[in-house]
Amino acid sequence: MTTLTDGRPARANLVLASLILVAAVANLNLAVANVALPDIGKAFDASQTSLNLIAVGFSLGLAASVLYLGAVGDRYGRKTLLVLGMSLSVPASLLAGFAPNEQVLFLARVIGGLSAGMAYPTTLALITALWSGAGRTKAIALWSSIGGGLSALGPLVAGALLEWFFWGSVFLVTIPLAVIALGMTLWLVPSHVNESTDSVDHFGGMVSVVFVGALVLGINFLPIDGMKTTAVISLGVAVVAGIVFVLRQMRARNPLYDLHVAARRIFWVAAVAGIVVFGTLMGVMYISQQYMQNVLAYDTLEAGSAALPAAIVMVLVAPQSAKLVEARGARFTLLCGYVAILLGLAVALLLWDESTSYWAIALGFMFLGAGVGLAGTPASHSLTGSVPVSRAGMASGTADLQRDLGGAIVQSILGALLTAGYTASFTATVAATPQAASVSEQTEAALEKSFAGAVNIAERYPQYAQQIIGAARSAFLDGDTRAYTAAIGIVLIGAVLVFFVFPKRDEERALLARYQAEDESSEGAVRNV
Numbered sequence: 001m002t003t004l005t006d007g008r009p010a011r012a013n014l015v016l017a018s019l020i021l022v023a024a025v026a027n028l029n030l031a032v033a034n035v036a037l038p039d040i041g042k043a044f045d046a047s048q049t050s051l052n053l054i055a056v057g058f059s060l061g062l063a064a065s066v067l068y069l070g071a072v073g074d075r076y077g078r079k080t081l082l083v084l085g086m087s088l089s090v091p092a093s094l095l096a097g098f099a100p101n102e103q104v105l106f107l108a109r110v111i112g113g114l115s116a117g118m119a120y121p122t123t124l125a126l127i128t129a130l131w132s133g134a135g136r137t138k139a140i141a142l143w144s145s146i147g148g149g150l151s152a153l154g155p156l157v158a159g160a161l162l163e164w165f166f167w168g169s170v171f172l173v174t175i176p177l178a179v180i181a182l183g184m185t186l187w188l189v190p191s192h193v194n195e196s197t198d199s200v201d202h203f204g205g206m207v208s209v210v211f212v213g214a215l216v217l218g219i220n221f222l223p224i225d226g227m228k229t230t231a232v233i234s235l236g237v238a239v240v241a242g243i244v245f246v247l248r249q250m251r252a253r254n255p256l257y258d259l260h261v262a263a264r265r266i267f268w269v270a271a272v273a274g275i276v277v278f279g280t281l282m283g284v285m286y287i288s289q290q291y292m293q294n295v296l297a298y299d300t301l302e303a304g305s306a307a308l309p310a311a312i313v314m315v316l317v318a319p320q321s322a323k324l325v326e327a328r329g330a331r332f333t334l335l336c337g338y339v340a341i342l343l344g345l346a347v348a349l350l351l352w353d354e355s356t357s358y359w360a361i362a363l364g365f366m367f368l369g370a371g372v373g374l375a376g377t378p379a380s381h382s383l384t385g386s387v388p389v390s391r392a393g394m395a396s397g398t399a400d401l402q403r404d405l406g407g408a409i410v411q412s413i414l415g416a417l418l419t420a421g422y423t424a425s426f427t428a429t430v431a432a433t434p435q436a437a438s439v440s441e442q443t444e445a446a447l448e449k450s451f452a453g454a455v456n457i458a459e460r461y462p463q464y465a466q467q468i469i470g471a472a473r474s475a476f477l478d479g480d481t482r483a484y485t486a487a488i489g490i491v492l493i494g495a496v497l498v499f500f501v502f503p504k505r506d507e508e509r510a511l512l513a514r515y516q517a518e519d520e521s522s523e524g525a526v527r528n529v
Contacts, residue, residue: 011188015130016139018184019123020146022082025089025178026116029058030282030407031154032170033109034289035304039167041452044102049227051450052220052415055286057106059408061113062120064212066405067398068205070121071256075200078122078129079189085119086182093175097168108171126189128384140384141322141377146315155289156311159304201256204248208256211241212405219412258387262398266330266386266511269502271398273334274379276494279410280341280487281372284348286411287418287480292361294451295354295473309362310369317373322381329505330378331498337375338495342488344368349484354473382508386515410490414483421479422451429471451476 033040037051044050073081092115096108124143131139158170218234221227249255262268285307292303324333344367351360383398426447447454447468454472458465503511 012131014184015188016127016142018181018188019126020143021177021181021184022086022119023123023143024146025086025174025181026062026120028154028157028174028177029089029093029112029116029171030062031285032158032173033058034286035155035158035293035300036162036167036170037290038293038452039162039300040102040105041450042455043167044105045456046102046452047450049220049419050102050106051290051452052412052419053106054102054109055415056216056220056408056411057109058113058116059282059405059411060213060216061110062116063113063216063405063408064209065114065117066121067208067257068202069117070125071200071205073118073122073125078126079185081118081122082185082189083182085115085117085122086178086185088115088118089178090175093171093178096171099168112171124380124384136381136384138319138322140380141318143380155285155304155307156301157304159300159302162300162304199254201248201252201254204245204252204256207241207245207248211238211245212408214238214241216408216412219409219416222416261387264386264511264515265501265503266382266508266515267398269497270330270379270382270386273375273494273498273502274383275406275409276490277337277341277372277375277379277406279406279408280345280491281368282407283411283414283483283487284345284368287414287483288348288352288361288365290451291352291476291480294476296356306358306361307365310365310372313366313369314373314376317370318377321374321377324374325378325381329503329508330382331502331504331508333378334375334498334502335495337371337373337378338491338498339371340367340374341371341491342495344371345484345488345491349481349488352480353477385512410487413490414487417482417486418476418479421482422475425475425478426454426471429475447472 033055037055040046040054041051046054069081089112092108092112096105096112099105099108124140127136127139127143157173161169161173214234215238218231218238221231221234245257246259249257249259262271288307289303292298292306293300298306321333321337324336344364347360347364347367352364430447443457447457451472454468458468458472461468502508
């Protein structure tokens with residue numbers, strides 16, 4: 001298959017559909033766990049921290065591997081990684097669906113993330129290699145909007161399954177999609193398109209895996225009593241690994257992550273902007289699904305369908321985002337997205353309580369969907385447009401990190417704040433009750449570890465069930481207030497960065513032209529050596 005003169009591959013629509021379907025497997029796997037968390041918590045009597053890790057496990061595996069595997073795909077074949085990733089996702093989903101305990105479930109989620117790390121970055125790398133000009137912007141907009149829409153639809157699919165089947169069914173639903181995506185990949189996707197012949201920095205790749213893994217685990221362990229030493233060690237390992245990675249990339253002949261390209265203003269600001277946008281979406285989806293089931297007593301289908309407005313608005317807005325990028329530039333479009341996200345977070349913080357009606361839930365999700373739909377395209381487009389095609393894997397890997405590292409970090413931060421707020425509130429409630437002296441340490445620990453733990457205690461002591469559940473709901477709201485407040489702060493910092501540092505439209509176009517000229521000159525010099 002060859003690229004046509006109009007900047008589109010042959011059978012362009014089918015090729016794009018196959019790439020989007022591969023991405024859909026990853027996007028759905030990212031999203032389906034959230035709705036099942038209350039059921040998983042009850043099944044395993046899991047702590048809030050265990051639920052945090054299960055929720056973030058897929059993002060952890062994907063974020064840790066995405067840079068390394070993106071470079072491997074650039075060198076050894078992007079189609080090969082697509083095939084391997086879709087093949088591995090099937091046993092990973094089976095292991096998750098039938099996990100006997102929370103530890104195995106977490107491991108299965110990480111393996112699923114690694115399988116997505118093989119396939120997901122390759123989809124955007126191939127779009128970058130096969131499309132050019134305005135066609136590439138439109139292809140990325142479709143890839144981004146449908147992917148984001150599926151992430152928002154994931155809770156609906158999971159909620160419907162949980163009405164009829166056990167909690168593990170949410171992890172099995174992507175298996176048919178993975179099989180179809182595998183077949184379409186083998187049939188439609190070209191084997192070699194603008195791939196690199198440079199050697200891969202395997203040492204740098206392994207260090208990057210350690211860096212991301214240690215960082216995410218450290219954030220999750222930090223708020224847990226008795227785990228602070230482990231958290232500090234993990235974060236220390238992350239700092240050391242980060243320093244080693246940067247030094248390695250400065251000295252490596254063929255760096256995994258080209259720091260010269262990464263230092264380009266359009267590239268690094270877009271990378272940070274995307275981390276804020278997608279991380280906030282994933283963090284809010286994680287908390288809101290538990291809020292709707294635990295506090296509002298929605299069943300799984302109601303909770304899953306409640307997020308549908310986000311998916312609808314996201315898909316409707318994203319094509320307009322592509323037009324806005326062309327007309328007004330990435331900076332303006334990103335800032336519009338940030339404003340919408342802030343409005344959604346403000347609704348969640350101010351209006352989502354124990355008596356919230358659905359219109360307030362829908363309004364918050366609509367603003368979030370509009371924000372991600374607006375900001376997703378410029379964040380990804382700016383990354384891919386500011387690197388040479390031979391480094392498409394680096395750009396696509398960074399675009400995936402926007403979602404996955406952003407999701408893992410922001411979701412971990414918000415989850416840690418939710419856990420800390422819940423525990424502190426319930427501890428204060430228990431201490432203030434007249435029966436505090438009669439509450440055993442074991443019972444108190446169960447009440448404070450998670451909402452699921454409080455439900456289990458309420459079932460054992462039905463005479464106190466109303467008070468226990470009421471206190472658990474109040475504690476959860478105290479925790480999510482901390483989380484949403486932090487999310488607003490994160491988004492405001494991102495908006496300030498974009499406003500003051502990202503170039504306006506004309507300067508952005510001039511910089512992109514300069515980057516392209518530099519890359520062509522550099523590649524020409526290499527060919528003449």
